[in-house]
Amino acid sequence: MLPFFSQQGQGALRRRRCRALYDCAADLEDELSFHEGEIIIILQEETEDGDWMLGHVEGQPQRKGKLPVNFVHMLAD
Numbered sequence: 001m002l003p004f005f006s007q008q009g010q011g012a013l014r015r016r017r018c019r020a021l022y023d024c025a026a027d028l029e030d031e032l033s034f035h036e037g038e039i040i041i042i043l044q045e046e047t048e049d050g051d052w053m054l055g056h057v058e059g060q061p062q063r064k065g066k067l068p069v070n071f072v073h074m075l076a077d
Contacts, residue, residue, distance in 0.1 A: 016042045017058065018072035032056070032065030040072060 018040050026033040034040060034057055044054035047066060056064035 014077075016045070017075045017077065018042060018055070019075060020072055022071050024067065024071050026065060030065050032063065032067045034063070034067065034071075039075075040067060042074075 020034045020036050020038045020040060023035050024033060032040070032055065039058040040055040041058050042053055042055045043064070047054055049066075051069055052066045053069055053072075054064075054066055056062075
């Protein structure tokens with residue numbers, strides 16, 4: 001599946017973002033740990049498990065993994 005982008009400015013493409021509603025501690029190696037209030041850049045909105053997305057913490061691309069959709073709020077920007 002293709003990643004989702006939002007249009008902004010002079011035709012520049014930007015990935016969708018979300019804000020963490022809660023702290024989340026990864027249980028598995030491919031999951032993302034994050035803290036309430038952190039902004040996460042969405043790399044893939046759908047995974048093989050429909051309740052998870054793939055993303056990384058904004059400004060920290062090395063912090064990447066799957067995250068539960070019900071722990072975040074998608075931002076409109």
